[in-house]
Amino acid sequence: MQAPLDRTVADLAVVPAPVAVRVSRGTEFTLARSTRILTSPGSAEAERIGAYLAGLLRPSTGYPLPVTAATAGGTGEGDGIWLQITRNDQLSDEAREDPESDEGYELRVTGASVTLRASRPEGLFRGVQTLRQLLPASIERATAQAGPWRVPGGRIVDRPRFAWRGAALDVARHFFTVEEVKRYIDLISLYKLNVLHLHLTDDQGWRIAVDGWPNLSAHGGSTQVGGGRGGFYTKQEYWEIVGYARDRYITVVPEIDVPGHTNAALASCAELNRDGRAPELYTGTSVGFSSLCPDMAVTYRFLNDVVGEVAALTPGPYVHIGGDEVRTLRDDQYVAFVERVQQIVQAHGKRPVGWQEIAKAKLLPTSVVQYWDVHVSPEDVLQAARRGTKLLLSPASKAYLDMKYDERTELGLDWAGHVEVRDAYEWDPATLLDGVGEQDVLGVEAELWSETLHSIADVELMAFPRLACVAEVGWSPAAGRQWDGYRQRLAAQGPRWSAMAVSYYRSPQVPWPE
Ligand code: TNX
Numbered sequence: 001m002q003a004p005l006d007r008t009v010a011d012l013a014v015v016p017a018p019v020a021v022r023v024s025r026g027t028e029f030t031l032a033r034s035t036r037i038l039t040s041p042g043s044a045e046a047e048r049i050g051a052y053l054a055g056l057l058r059p060s061t062g063y064p065l066p067v068t069a070a071t072a073g074g075t076g077e078g079d080g081i082w083l084q085i086t087r088n089d090q091l092s093d094e095a096r097e098d099p100e101s102d103e104g105y106e107l108r109v110t111g112a113s114v115t116l117r118a119s120r121p122e123g124l125f126r127g128v129q130t131l132r133q134l135l136p137a138s139i140e141r142a143t144a145q146a147g148p149w150r151v152p153g154g155r156i157v158d159r160p161r162f163a164w165r166g167a168a169l170d171v172a173r174h175f176f177t178v179e180e181v182k183r184y185i186d187l188i189s190l191y192k193l194n195v196l197h198l199h200l201t202d203d204q205g206w207r208i209a210v211d212g213w214p215n216l217s218a219h220g221g222s223t224q225v226g227g228g229r230g231g232f233y234t235k236q237e238y239w240e241i242v243g244y245a246r247d248r249y250i251t252v253v254p255e256i257d258v259p260g261h262t263n264a265a266l267a268s269c270a271e272l273n274r275d276g277r278a279p280e281l282y283t284g285t286s287v288g289f290s291s292l293c294p295d296m297a298v299t300y301r302f303l304n305d306v307v308g309e310v311a312a313l314t315p316g317p318y319v320h321i322g323g324d325e326v327r328t329l330r331d332d333q334y335v336a337f338v339e340r341v342q343q344i345v346q347a348h349g350k351r352p353v354g355w356q357e358i359a360k361a362k363l364l365p366t367s368v369v370q371y372w373d374v375h376v377s378p379e380d381v382l383q384a385a386r387r388g389t390k391l392l393l394s395p396a397s398k399a400y401l402d403m404k405y406d407e408r409t410e411l412g413l414d415w416a417g418h419v420e421v422r423d424a425y426e427w428d429p430a431t432l433l434d435g436v437g438e439q440d441v442l443g444v445e446a447e448l449w450s451e452t453l454h455s456i457a458d459v460e461l462m463a464f465p466r467l468a469c470v471a472e473v474g475w476s477p478a479a480g481r482q483w484d485g486y487r488q489r490l491a492a493q494g495p496r497w498s499a500m501a502v503s504y505y506r507s508p509q510v511p512w513p514e
Contacts, residue, residue, distance in 0.1 A: 220264035272296075323354040324372075
């Protein structure tokens with residue numbers, strides 16, 4: 001007899017919450033030594049995702065989990081885990097592709113098999129993260145564990161609400177190595193994020209090699225906040241990060257923050273300074289004191305070179321030009337500068353993204369404005385939205401992962417207040433700003449500034465659990481989101497983070513099981 005089906009998200013500890021869940025009580029799939037992973041015939045990407053899934057499951061299960069491309073005409077109903085790229089019209093409405101999203105998927109779990117179907121590899125990859133979260137937390141361990149490896153039976157149909165679900169990492173204030181960035185990529189991919197925004201340059205450091213201006217990284221990358229050793233990515237290393245992210249269907253958005261936040265560049269290239277004299281490197285944490293010279297031709301030659309080289313290392317459509325906290329230029333100088341930099345980005349085939357201050361300028365139709373500063377009037381941002389500019393939302397009082405959780409948090413800042421887990425969760429992109437609706441919003445992004453963060457463990461402690469909150473805000477339908485159910489699902493992530501040796505904040509707002 002078939003168990004009754006009931007629609008319940010809360011039953012499954014999946015974050016972000018899927019669009020629709022039906023659990024078949026009494027049915028479960030058990031991963032066994034004999035389980036095979038079968039992928040769509042002729043799809044190299046499905047095979048690659050199969051190999052990725054096997055790579056996740058092998059260390060803890062100790063099972064061989066061979067990955068095989070199914071033969072054409074295979075039904076997808078046999079024993080094992082099936083990863084199928086299907087035609088769009090064969091998926092349910094909720095999972096179907098729309099022009100904004102390629103990331104929908106369907107997951108069906110019976111006693112005999114797990115079938116994951118999507119019209120695009122992106123969707124398959126996101127669905128694999130759901131499957132991963134349906135397995136016990138110990139699946140994340142690096143060594144063989146006892147099991148059993150049960151997946152609850154039922155059906156999930158899912159797709160994201162917003163196209164841009166990002167995490168930003170500030171590698172400028174403190175440098176993080178390629179391996180550390182890869183770890184962050186792995187962690188954000190578990191929550192179905194699809195953008196990694198790298199803040200590559202700031203007053204305290206220039207972190208990417210530029211062939212035409214070698215001193216930027218050689219000198220400008222040599223230190224960091226507090227005067228430590230710093231570092232930078234060679235082009236090859238940067239490309240490795242981009243590739244690692246791309247394999248997880250995450251787009252890297254590089255940020256070259258101009259015209260302010262540029263002391264490291266000014267200190268590395270004397271000719272960028274009006275008096276031709278390079279200032280000292282800076283290892284403090286003040287903001288707003290540095291600026292490129294908007295009226296010198298060399299400034300734009302420099303920007304054209306830098307943006308050109310960075311764009312060439314960017315398969316994604318966006319280059320972030322910063323534009324925040326400029327306190328040494330007049331408004332007319334700032335506006336003219338932003339308009340010129342937009343043109344440079346466009347000339348290199350990319351869409352410009354900038355912090356909300358750029359909304360003062362006349363924006364290109366392709367430009368994206370990132371909202372952050374909750375202390376200033378959003379009027380310019382609202383006007384830009386009215387003119388059709390798409391917004392990326394990172395309200396500091398919700399989505400700034402560098403804000404302290406409460407007064408006892410040792411790391412972090414508090415200029416936007418304390419951001420507890422519930423604060424990071426309870427907000428809605430379509431109602432955050434008056435007059436800005438769902439269709440004006442490209443997505444959400446969680447920012448992690450590293451003035452006070454020295455290690456990747458520090459990064460994790462600030463990111464978790466709040467990164468998962470922002471991920472759900474960006475992925476899950478507003479109607480299904482409730483703090484009470486969420487905190488239960490979030491609690492189940494704790495053992496998962498422990499299994500991955502992720503340091504996380506054990507917020508008193510969450511009923512952690514251990
Ligand atoms: C504001 S967010 C900044 C950053 C700081 C951050 C610290 C933004 C566009 N500018 O330069 O690191 O606050 O929370």
